[in-house]
Amino acid sequence: MKKGDATDPKGLIADAYRIEGITSGECRSIFLDWALSLPVGADTNPLIAKLLTRHPEPDHPMTAVLIEGQKAAGPAKRRGGRAARVMQ
Numbered sequence: 001m002k003k004g005d006a007t008d009p010k011g012l013i014a015d016a017y018r019i020e021g022i023t024s025g026e027c028r029s030i031f032l033d034w035a036l037s038l039p040v041g042a043d044t045n046p047l048i049a050k051l052l053t054r055h056p057e058p059d060h061p062m063t064a065v066l067i068e069g070q071k072a073a074g075p076a077k078r079r080g081g082r083a084a085r086v087m088q
Contacts, residue, residue, distance in 0.1 A: 006047075007047050007050045007051060007054070008034065008051065009034075009037045009038065010033075010034070010037050012030050012033055012034045012037070013030070013031075013034055013051050013055070013062065013066075014054075014055070015030075016030045016062045017055050017057060017060060017062055022060075022061060022062070023061060024061040024064065024065065026061075027061045027062040027064075027065040028065055030062070030065075031062075031065045031066070031069055035069075044069065044070075044073045045070060045073050048066050048069055048070040048073065049070065051066055052066055052067070052070075
């Protein structure tokens, strides 16, 4: 895996897996930076699935963070507009 591919644009996730003794908190911080480096509107679920396939290390804290992120990710929802202002 090279840095700069569509799944891990900055190579952050790959680097996290190389850091010995990394903590869950550090992995969450790296995950947030990874998510912010994606293009606007990117669907994270398939990207996270690819990362989990690419890094099959079940005991690594980044794996737990990726699984948590996959569960929390959902389709983007529009917020605002008339529907948000008008009570139903």
